Amino acid sequence: MTAQPPRHEHHPAAGDAGQSLWQSCIDQLAQELPEQQFNTWIKPLRASLKEDASVMTLQVANRFKLDWVRAQYRQRIMQLLEKLYGQPVDVELAITLSEVSAKPSFASPVAGTVSFEDMVEAAEDRGFGTPKNRLNGMLTFETLVEGTANRMARAAAMHVATMPGHLYNPLFIYGGVGLGKTHLMHAVGNRLLMDRSNAKVLYIHAEQFVSDVVKAYQRKTFDEFKDKYHSLDLLLIDDVQFFANKDRTQEEFFNAFEALLAKKSHIVMTSDTYPKGLADIHERLVSRFDSGLTVAIEPPELEMRVAILINKARAEGSDMPEEVAFFVAKNVRSNVRELEGALRKILAYSRFNQKEITIALAREALRDLLSIQNRQISVENIQKTVADYYKIKVADMYSKKRPASIARPRQIAMYLAKELTQKSLPEIGELFGGRDHTTVLHAVRKIGAERQQATELNQQLHVLEQTLKG
Structure with a gap:
C-alpha cells in the first residue's frame, strides 16, 4: 500500500x-x-x-x-x-x-x-500538440464496450489495425446514428499508431474532404491535395453518404482510393447505409466501397447498454448500481449517444443534489425524457422492434435491399410508423434510408388493406403494437 x-x-x-x-x-x-x-x-x-x-x-x-x-x-x-x-x-x-x-x-x-481548428493549425505549424491525424486518443478498442451489436465490426476493425493493407480493404462500416462507427475508426487509427508511431494516419469527416476539394479547385493546388491524401498509410473517413451529388469530390476520392490501394494503404469508411444503398454516388465508386468487407453495427442490446452505462459512469469517477443501469437501459434504447446523454443528466443531478445514484434519482433526473417517451413512440424504436420480431438487421430497414424477407418487415415498420407516430410521410421516408414519401404511402396502404383480410398479419401487428406501447 x-x-x-x-x-x-x-x-x-x-x-x-x-x-x-x-x-x-x-x-x-x-x-x-x-x-x-x-x-x-x-x-x-x-x-x-x-x-x-x-x-x-x-x-x-x-x-x-x-x-x-x-x-x-x-x-x-x-x-x-x-x-x-x-x-x-x-x-x-x-x-x-x-x-x-x-x-x-x-x-x-x-x-x-x-x-479546435485554430489549435490544430497552430499545433501542426509548430510540430506539437494535437496531431495532424485528428484522432481522439480517448476512442480506443479498450474504451469500446463489445456486444452482439458490434462484435463483427469490432473484430474486423481490430484486424485492420494490426494488419493494415491486407484483408478487409476497404473496410466499410454502416449503421444508424450514435452506434459507435466513429469510435471504431478512431480505435483503428490509435492502435496502428501504438504499433507504428511514424505511420501516416488521417481521420476526417466526408464534409472536410469535400471542403478540401473545393479549396484545391479554387486555389489550383491539386498537387498539394494529392500529396496529402495519396501518401497516407491509413485513411479513416466518416459519413461518405455526404459525397452524394458532388461529382468532382467523387472523382478525387476515386483517384485517392485507387492510389492508396495501389500502395497497400488501408481505407476505413462509415456510412448510414449499405454501399449499394447510397444514393447519387457513382457506380464505380460504390463498387469500390463494396469490394472489401462491409459490416453493420446494430443498436446495442439490453446487456450491452447496461455495460456501457456502468463503464462510462466509472470513467466519470462514479459508480452506477446495476439495477439503476438496467432501469436506464430499458428506457433509452436507440443508441449509445442517447445513453451518454442520459448518464450525464443523472451524474449532474446526483452531484448537484449530493445524493446517491438510485432508481428514484434516475427517474427524477430523466423525468422529461421519460415523459416524452411515454407520450411518443419513435420511428427508431419501431424499426428495432420490428427487426427483432422478424429476425432481420435494423440496418436493413434503411438499406436498399429488396428480398421479401426484408421488404415485408420494412413495409410493416413504415405502416406502424404512420399509425403510432406524428411523423409525416416524407419524414418517415427519410428515416427509412431517404425513401420517397410515395414509397411509404404504398406500404401504409398495402399493409392496412392486408390487415383487414389476413388474420395472421393482424395478430402480428397487434403483438407489435402492444410491445411498442408497453
Missing part, C-alpha cells in the same frame, strides 16, 4: 510532498483507466503542489489537452487527492510555458478561447 504523504498541519515542502502525492494519485489512475487513455492524457502531466498544499497545478502541453483533462479527469483527480491527503486539494491546469512561446493565444490557461 502506498504511504500517504504527511497531512497539512505539518506544511510539507511542496516539491517532495507534491511529487509523492501525485505519484500515489497516478498509481491509482493507472489501475482505473485503460492503458491507452492513461498514456495519452495522464502520464504526460507534470504536477506541482502549493506550499500550503491547498492547490495542485498540473502542466499540460496545449489548450486542447487542458480542456480535455479538465472536462474528463479533473473531478476524479480531486477525489483521489482528497482521499490520499485527507483534506480537499484543488486542481488547476496550466499550459507548459515552453510549449506556448510561438503563439500568445496559447499562453494562458484561462484567458481567451481557441477554436
